[in-house]
Amino acid sequence: MSDATALDYGFFSFASKDEVLEKSKEYWNPGKTSFWSESGVPLVIDRREEYFIYDVSGKRLIDVHLNGGTYNLGHRNREMVQAITVAMQHFDMGNHHFPSLARTALAEALIASAPQNLTKVIYGSGGGEAIDIAIKTARHATQKRKILSIIKAYHGHTGLAVGTGDDRFSKLFLSDNEEDFPHVPFNDLEAMEEVLKGRDIAAVIMETIPATYGFPLPNPGYLEAVKQLCEKYDALYIADEVQTGLMRTGELWGITKHGIEPDILVTGKGISGGMYPIAAVLVSERCAGWLTEDGFGHISTFGGAELGCIAALKALEICNRAETRSMVHYISDFIGRGLREIQATYPDWFIGIRQNGVVMGLEFADPQGAKFVMKRLYENGVWAIFSTLDPRVLQYKPGILVKPELAEELLDRTEVGIAKARADVMSERKFR
C-alpha cells in the first residue's frame, strides 16, 4: 500500500470510508446504506477471522449475528479455506446437468446425517431458492397448491418463498398472495387445524425456531402436534432448518430434538461454511417423485456448484463432530447462565431469554428495545442484530466453536451494552 490511509485492496481502492459510503449509496443501495449509518452501526467490514469482523476503521467486533448461522464456524474458518483452496486446484462449479462427483458425495453425506426417512437431495444456490424447491416439490407430490405458514414467518425472498413470509417483504413487490399462502398465528394449533381441515394444503412450512420473528420458541409439543395435523390432513411438513440446523441447537438438525421426521428439510446459510454459496433440500421418497419423472424439472446453474459442494461437505463434517457437539453444549450452558445473571441485574429491562442451544433471542421492555441494545453493543464491540419482525428482540447467535475466553469477553461486553441501552431508554422516556 502506498498510502496508509487509503483503502487499497489491490482489486479496488477507495480514498476513505466516507467515499465507500457515498458510492455505496450512489451505486448500490441507498436505503440500506443510510439505515445503518442512522442506526449507529456505520459498519463496512474489512478484515474477518474467527468470530471477529473489523470495520475499515480497525474497530473489532465479536460477531453474534453470523448472518443467521452462515458464519457458524467463524469467518474464513481455516479448514474451510483450506478445503476450498485445495478444491480449486481441480474443480470449478461444474456442469449442472451431468451427474457429478462432488454433488453425489455431498448428497450421500447429507442423507447419512439426516432423519432416516429423507432419501434424496436437491440443490439450490441459496436458502430462498431451496425453499422454492421445497414448495415446488410439495406441490408436485401432493398435487395441491397451498402452502401454510405462520404469521411473521420468514423463509426467504425468492418468488415462492416470499409468499410464505410476512407481507413486509411481499407487498412491496406486489407478491403477496394470501390465497395460495395462508398464514396462521404461531403456537396456535386450533387455527392451524382450522385451515388444514380443508385438506387443500400441500405443506406446512415451519422454521424450527422462527428466526426473523425473534426466535419465539415453539410451545412444548407444538411442532410435534403440527406434524400430526399434517399427517391427519394429508399435508407435508417442510422443516426450514436454515438457521436451526448444523448443530446450533446442540444437535445437527434442530428438528430431531422434537423427534420429527419432516417430509422435506431445507438447509442453507451455514452449510456454505461462509465461503461458497450453496443450499440443499432433503426430501423423502414420497416427495422425490419428480426427480424420476422429470429430472430437468428444476434447473439451477449455480445450485450444487461443485466448489460449493466441497465447502458444504467440509462444513457438515466439522458441524457433525463429537467435539463440536460437546462444545455447543458447553457454550450454550455457559452463555445461557451468563445471560441469566445479566438478566437478574436488569430485570425491568432485559425481560426474557429465548434459548435453544446457541440460538438465542433476548427480549427487552420496549417496542424498539433491541435497536437500542444493538447500537450500544456495537459501540462496545459486539455485532448482534435486532429482529426485523419483532424489534423488541435481539438475535444473539454465538458461534458453535466459540472458545471459553471469548465467551467470557462476549458476556462482559454484552452486560455493558445492555446496561447502557437501558439508560438510553429510561432517559428517552423521561423526555417523551
Add this chain to the structure above:
Amino acid sequence: MVDTMFEMPLDPAGVPRGRAMIERAEWAARAFASYDSATVQRIVDAAAQAGAARAKEFAEWAVRETGYGVAEHKLLKNLACSTGIAAKYRASDYIDVVVDDAGKMVEIPRPAGVVLALTPSTNPVATVMFKITLALLTRNAIVISPHPYAKAVCAEAARTMAAAAVAAGAPDGCIQVVEEPSIPLINALMTDPRTDVILATGGTPMVRAAYRSGNPAIGVGPGNVPVLVDATADINATAQRIVDSKSFDNSILCTNESVLIVEEAASAALLNAMTRAGAHVLSDDERDRVRDLVFPDGHFDPKWVGKDATAIASAANVRVNARTKILVAPFDLVVPEEPLAHEKLCPVLGLVRVPTVGRGIDAAQAVLRITGQGHSAAIHSSNPQTIMAFSAAVRVLRVSVNVGNSLGASGIETNLAPTMTIGTGFLGRSSVGENLEPKHLINWTRIAYNSNASVPMANFAGLTPWHAPEGVVPTYPRASNDANAAPLVPSTVAMSNDAPDELRDEIRRLIIEELNAIVRG
C-alpha cells in the same frame, strides 16, 4: 486491507480434528476446575474401576497388538495404575483448600487445565490409565496421544475410563484419545497454545520435541540401569530378584536392569543362584552369537523388543532350558563400542565382574555415560557405606536397594511414588526429578497475609470455592421454555457407575493374587 499475498500451509490429515479435541478439552477443564473433592473422588473411583475391570483383557490385547511384553505382568501394572493409584492418592489432597493460620497463608489448588499425554508402546495401557487417573485426581482434562504401535488398545482403555468418568459426573470431554496418532498431529497438539502441560513418556526424540514445543512439559529421559551386587548381599534373594526384575514384562521397561556388575568374590555364587532362578549364563561363543543377533552391526534390532529369552536363544542357536527367563551375557569392559553395555529392550542382561566395589561404582558410572543419566540404578548390599558411595557417585535420581529395579524404581515395590513416568531431572534433561505423581499437575494460588502480627488474618475455616456439579456437565441444551423436558437424544451413553459386585470381587482377587506372588518373590 490485504496485507500480502500469502499461502496458508495445509494442515496434515487429522490435525484439525486434534485441535478440536484440545478445544473441547479446554471447555471441559474449565468446568472440572470447580468440582468438589467428593465428586472427584467418585469420578476417580468409577474410572479406575472401569479400567481395572478390563485390565486383563487390555493386558492381553497390548501384547497382541505390540507383539511384546508379558500379559500377566501387564495385568499387574494395569491394576496398579488404575485402582492402585486411585487408592494411593486421595482427591482431597489436590482439591481442598489448605489454611495455614500460623503462616498466615491460604493455599488454593489450581489444575493445569489441558494435559496432553504422550504414552509409550512399552507400557501402553498402564501409562494411559496412570495419566488419566492422575488427571482426574487433579481435575485436569486430558488428551491422550498413544504410541501408534498400541493405538487400538490404548484408545479403548481411554474410552472405557472416559465413559465411566462421565457417567460418574465428570465433565464431557475431560478424557479424550487420539485414534490415529501421527507425527504431524502430535507436533500440532504439543505446540498448540491451549495445551497447558505435556506429559511425555516415550523415546528421546519425542521427549525433546515436547520440550521444544514452547509449552510446559514434563518429559523423561531414557534409562540404562546398572545393578551392583557386592559380597555383603544376600546372594540367593538377590539372584531371584534380579532374574524376576530383568524378566518382568520381558524387559521392555526403562526400569529393567541393563548391566549386572558383580564383585568378583560374590560372582560364582550369584551366577549359580541366578541359574537356579531361571537365568542362562552364556559362554563366550554363545554371547557372541546373541550379541550378533540382537545387535547386528552394533545396533539394536527392534524385532527383539520384549521377546522371550528362549526365542532369542533359539534364534542365536543357543540351547537353553525351556524355563529360561533371562540370558546373561558376560563382557569385560563398559565402553560405548560394547553393544551389551547399552539399553537392551529384551531379556538379555549384560554382566561385568569387578575386583572391588570401587571398580563396580566406576563401571556403573560408565554404563550411565552411555545413556540413562537421571534415571535409576540398583544395588544389592548390606553395607550402608557402599550404598551411600554408590548412590552419591552414580548419576541417577533413584537407587533401588535390595529390590528389583523394575518395580522398585517405579514405586510399586518401594515407597517411591508409584508411577509409569520416571522423572530424570536435570541430569536427564527433564523438568521433574521425581516419579510423576498427581502433585505435578497442579499449581497453588497462595493467599498471603501481611506477616506483621498487628495485621490479623481472617478466619477461612470451612470456606471452599468448589462445589458439586448440579447435573450433567454441560447441561443438555433444552429449549428455555421447556426446561423440564427430557432430551430426546441422550447426550452421553448411559453407563453404570459401579462395577457389578462379582466383577469387583474378581478384581480384588486378582490384585491380591498378584501382590502375593510378588511378596513371595
